[in-house]
Amino acid sequence: MAKAKSDVLQGTLSLLVLKTLSEGPLHGYGITSHIQRVSRDVLRVEEGSLYPALHRMEQDGWIRSEWGVTDTNRRARFYALTAAGRRQLAEEAQHWKRLTVGVNQVLAFTGA
Amino acid sequence: MATTLWRRERHAEELAEEMRFHVEERIRENLAAGMSPEAAERDARQRFGHAASLREQTRDADLFGWLDALVREGRQAFRSLGKRPGLVATALLSLSLGIGATSAIFSVVDAVLLKPLPIPDAGRVVALKESKRDQGLGGNPARYRDYREQLTSVDQLTGFYSEDVTLVVSEGPTRLKALRTFGPALDLLGAVPALGRGFSEEEAAGRGGSVAVLTHAAWQRYFGAAPEALGRPLVLDGRSYTVIGVLPAAFAYPEGIDLISPAPPEFQSSDRKPNYMGIVGRLKPGVPVERAQAELDAVVQRFGQEYPATDAGLRGRLVSLQSEETGEARQPLLLLLGAIGLVLMIACVNLATLLLARADERRHEAAVRVALGAGRASLLRLYLVESMLLALAGGIGGLLLAWLAVPLLQRLLPAGLPRLASAELDWRVVLFAMLVTVVCGLLFGIVPAWQAAGVTAGPTTLREGGRNTMGASRVLSRRIFVVSQVVLSMLLLVGAGLLGRSLYLVRRSPLGILPERVIAVRAPLSWGMDQSRLLAFYHQGLEALAALPGVQRVGLTDRLPLEGGSQSRPLRVRDGRQAEEGPEIPDVSFRAVSSEYFSTLGIPLRAGRLWSSPDGSDGPREIVVNQEFARRFLAPGQGIGAALTFDVHPEAGAAPRWYEVVGVVGDVRQRPNQPVQPPEVFIPFESTYWPLSVFVIRTNAAPGEMAAPIRRALAGVDPNIIVDQIAPLEEELGGFTAADGVRAGLVSVFALTALLLAAIGLYGVLSGDVAQRRQEIGVRLALGAEPRAVRWMILRRGLSTTAIGVCIGALGALALGRLLASMLFGITPADAVAFAGAGIVLLLVAGIVSYLPALRASKVDPMHALRQQ
Numbered sequence A: 001m002a003k004a005k006s007d008v009l010q011g012t013l014s015l016l017v018l019k020t021l022s023e024g025p026l027h028g029y030g031i032t033s034h035i036q037r038v039s040r041d042v043l044r045v046e047e048g049s050l051y052p053a054l055h056r057m058e059q060d061g062w063i064r065s066e067w068g069v070t071d072t073n074r075r076a077r078f079y080a081l082t083a084a085g086r087r088q089l090a091e092e093a094q095h096w097k098r099l100t101v102g103v104n105q106v107l108a109f110t111g112a
Numbered sequence B: 001m002a003t004t005l006w007r008r009e010r011h012a013e014e015l016a017e018e019m020r021f022h023v024e025e026r027i028r029e030n031l032a033a034g035m036s037p038e039a040a041e042r043d044a045r046q047r048f049g050h051a052a053s054l055r056e057q058t059r060d061a062d063l064f065g066w067l068d069a070l071v072r073e074g075r076q077a078f079r080s081l082g083k084r085p086g087l088v089a090t091a092l093l094s095l096s097l098g099i100g101a102t103s104a105i106f107s108v109v110d111a112v113l114l115k116p117l118p119i120p121d122a123g124r125v126v127a128l129k130e131s132k133r134d135q136g137l138g139g140n141p142a143r144y145r146d147y148r149e150q151l152t153s154v155d156q157l158t159g160f161y162s163e164d165v166t167l168v169v170s171e172g173p174t175r176l177k178a179l180r181t182f183g184p185a186l187d188l189l190g191a192v193p194a195l196g197r198g199f200s201e202e203e204a205a206g207r208g209g210s211v212a213v214l215t216h217a218a219w220q221r222y223f224g225a226a227p228e229a230l231g232r233p234l235v236l237d238g239r240s241y242t243v244i245g246v247l248p249a250a251f252a253y254p255e256g257i258d259l260i261s262p263a264p265p266e267f268q269s270s271d272r273k274p275n276y277m278g279i280v281g282r283l284k285p286g287v288p289v290e291r292a293q294a295e296l297d298a299v300v301q302r303f304g305q306e307y308p309a310t311d312a313g314l315r316g317r318l319v320s321l322q323s324e325e326t327g328e329a330r331q332p333l334l335l336l337l338g339a340i341g342l343v344l345m346i347a348c349v350n351l352a353t354l355l356l357a358r359a360d361e362r363r364h365e366a367a368v369r370v371a372l373g374a375g376r377a378s379l380l381r382l383y384l385v386e387s388m389l390l391a392l393a394g395g396i397g398g399l400l401l402a403w404l405a406v407p408l409l410q411r412l413l414p415a416g417l418p419r420l421a422s423a424e425l426d427w428r429v430v431l432f433a434m435l436v437t438v439v440c441g442l443l444f445g446i447v448p449a450w451q452a453a454g455v456t457a458g459p460t461t462l463r464e465g466g467r468n469t470m471g472a473s474r475v476l477s478r479r480i481f482v483v484s485q486v487v488l489s490m491l492l493l494v495g496a497g498l499l500g501r502s503l504y505l506v507r508r509s510p511l512g513i514l515p516e517r518v519i520a521v522r523a524p525l526s527w528g529m530d531q532s533r534l535l536a537f538y539h540q541g542l543e544a545l546a547a548l549p550g551v552q553r554v555g556l557t558d559r560l561p562l563e564g565g566s567q568s569r570p571l572r573v574r575d576g577r578q579a580e581e582g583p584e585i586p587d588v589s590f591r592a593v594s595s596e597y598f599s600t601l602g603i604p605l606r607a608g609r610l611w612s613s614p615d616g617s618d619g620p621r622e623i624v625v626n627q628e629f630a631r632r633f634l635a636p637g638q639g640i641g642a643a644l645t646f647d648v649h650p651e652a653g654a655a656p657r658w659y660e661v662v663g664v665v666g667d668v669r670q671r672p673n674q675p676v677q678p679p680e681v682f683i684p685f686e687s688t689y690w691p692l693s694v695f696v697i698r699t700n701a702a703p704g705e706m707a708a709p710i711r712r713a714l715a716g717v718d719p720n721i722i723v724d725q726i727a728p729l730e731e732e733l734g735g736f737t738a739a740d741g742v743r744a745g746l747v748s749v750f751a752l753t754a755l756l757l758a759a760i761g762l763y764g765v766l767s768g769d770v771a772q773r774r775q776e777i778g779v780r781l782a783l784g785a786e787p788r789a790v791r792w793m794i795l796r797r798g799l800s801t802t803a804i805g806v807c808i809g810a811l812g813a814l815a816l817g818r819l820l821a822s823m824l825f826g827i828t829p830a831d832a833v834a835f836a837g838a839g840i841v842l843l844l845v846a847g848i849v850s851y852l853p854a855l856r857a858s859k860v861d862p863m864h865a866l867r868q869q
Helices: A013-022 A028-038 A047-060 A083-108 B002-032 B037-048 B051-060 B065-082 B085-114 B141-150 B185-189 B216-223 B289-306 B321-361 B363-371 B376-412 B427-453 B459-464 B472-508 B531-546 B596-601 B627-633 B703-717 B729-736 B738-772 B774-782 B787-823 B832-858 B862-867
Strands: A063-069 A075-081 B125-132 B135-137 B154-169 B172-182 B211-214 B233-236 B239-246 B259-262 B278-283 B314-320 B518-522 B551-557 B567-574 B585-593 B605-608 B622-626 B643-645 B658-665 B680-684 B694-699 B725-728
Touching: A013 A028, A013 A047, A013 A063, A013 A075, A013 A083, A028 A047, A028 A075, A028 B002, A047 A063, A047 B002, A075 A083, A075 B002, B002 B037, B065 B085, B065 B376, B085 B321, B085 B376, B085 B427, B125 B154, B125 B289, B125 B321, B141 B154, B141 B289, B154 B185, B154 B233, B172 B185, B185 B259, B185 B278, B211 B216, B216 B239, B289 B314, B314 B321, B321 B363, B321 B376, B321 B427, B321 B472, B321 B738, B321 B787, B363 B427, B376 B427, B472 B738, B472 B787, B472 B832, B518 B703, B518 B729, B531 B551, B531 B694, B531 B703, B551 B585, B551 B596, B596 B694, B605 B627, B622 B627, B627 B658, B627 B680, B694 B703, B703 B725, B725 B729, B729 B738, B738 B774, B738 B787, B738 B832, B774 B787, B774 B862, B787 B832
Parallel strands: B172 B259, B211 B239, B585 B680, B622 B658
Antiparallel strands: A063 A075, B125 B135, B125 B278, B125 B314, B154 B172, B154 B278, B211 B259, B233 B239, B518 B694, B518 B725, B551 B694, B567 B585, B567 B643, B605 B658, B622 B680, B643 B658
């Protein structure tokens, strides 16, 4: 039985976060809801993995964070892509495309 | 680092706020989606999962994270301990006492045994110990001269002996302690005079006139610290010395001397016969002691060939001066340290039991923490921080106590301990106390922390809430704790029992004398006083004392019974059995006494008579032996009339001097710890030179009333004589076993403390058992169990736990007992009485302590207990 909502594939979280942030700065909660919404609830980001990932990415210099105010006037930490992050995004997206093409080819193979 | 910590702190707050924001946003959305507020919040929190561990993970990426956590947990532990003043007080009290006593004893051990002697490069200073047939032998000036010439691997070889000299000042005669030296003593000791100069080579060899260097204290006392003291004459024992220097105040070794002066010329040039001095030197740089020893062996071998009359069979051994100085003190001090260490361990186990109970109470709290995401490691750390905090407080209290206890110990311990006075709470002791503290904190913290941290966040634990339940492993740990306490107590009780019983036997076993109403008077004369003056003083003194009202008899002896020490000589016996003289008997101890000595002390004459008249150089040579001597060396029944001589190897042409055995006297114990009385020979005091003789006076008056007349009588004989001590003989005899008494007393106090701690531990565990098994006991009683059976159930548990500990402890004590062997008198380390006594005491106390919980168990109200379910 297939799960209705799959957890984000190991290793793709950073790709999703980078892609999400390429649209503009966002806070952690915004990132989860964005991914969930855009993937039409197929992808669901575990909060338990999101924040450590954000922290790691910030240390790697792909994203930076600063405190800002939301539309609802709440103080929140906003994450934004850095130049390094943009390069990383391109690289990871490329990698992902190659991977899916390969996987699709294997799946499409029906035998001679 | 502080800024990092501060930054981390801010970082943590930011993380918290970020997550709070996240949860709030989720709740808002959930509400918008139509959830009930409770459901909305539950969902938000659930989704967030392990918020705490999330924080931990994010934080652990940081190097200083753990330190930061430590500070936070320290605060937390502080707060939670603050809610348990009872626990804190117990811990503080027992740890302070334990660590305090341990540190105080360590400070003495450190000062006496561990700290290097206060001389330069003390580690390389060695003592040259000579022996013949395994009997220690004093050094001889002629041999010393040869050693100094021939030993190339040892520098600054110095000979020394100490003597009491009399200085007559306006207030009367005073006794000064002089260190008499051969060779470069000041160089060896690193003593550079602060004023004046040291000895020239001529002076050091006794040839440059009589000179002396004063210690700082003596300079202050006798010269008012006046610089003019230099060059002044100092008349000691009628001989004039020139003061040429004053040592700095920091000079500390050897202890307790007033002046240093080269040995007089007639001593320096003496022949190879007298053996009385110590020899010390410094190994040359880079020379290992083994090589120096090999060289010494070769030199001593040559001596034996060159001077067979004096040096045949001579052995020489180089030992570090430090170990030589502390040899006798070592074992008793380490025994005390070990004993107090055991007490400290019991205190730690007690605290571990307390903390274990606390861990039980906190299962719910721990479960909540785990549910919130705390890992096992962080819980372990939190609880360890708590026990460390307790240990730290105990350590500080302990240092304070040690500070008070060190002067007390200095007064209590035998004054003869070298460098005892220098024991203090210095950084070494503080470091030791800190180390002990940390070890204690780990020791009593680790098991409870481990168990507390082992809690799972399972629903059972959470639901159990505050109910007092214990897992099987916890029950087991507590039993193991109690058993180990009993084991440790058993060790101490057996030790105390052995020492106490030995002391009792020492004090109880017959001395061979009647010490009641006998007064001992010590008026040591100076070495170097000539024999005729010496004998004149003793003869006149005996007469003057005998003439005092209330005095029945007066005697003179070189040493009191039990005082130990003796002079010994090899001898040969010629008696009725053999025409020729018998084989050489090595080193028989001899005592120089007056003939009235025996009757004064009530020593019975078993056969024959006492010597009739003093042995002058050409008078009749008569001698008295003790029963043991007669039993071992004389033909049965024919002892009287046998002859013996000390001239075992007469020089060529000289005939040996023979003494006739005229009497046999009862055996007298001469050493406290000597169960078998050695053979002894008594010679008239006139036939030997011994200026340290003791007058013994049998009176029918109170000793207190006699002191003044005795002083007057002796002053009448010689006004410059210093009477050191007038004391009842029984007091003096007690003094000879006082060190044993202190030791046995301290170990007994430790053992009682251990017993008390173990009893508290057992009581706590049994009470916990009863509380935990209330329902079960209630059911038993409801089903008709006899209260007596219930009582016995609990009692049996206490007794069986104790019995296991007693058995293990007995085995341990058997193994450790051998260490005590040399301190015991009349019993073996496996003494059945001490072992049985310790076991019975422990079981008895266990029975008493178990009875209360047992009684409480049998009084459980079944209905009440069941309703609690």
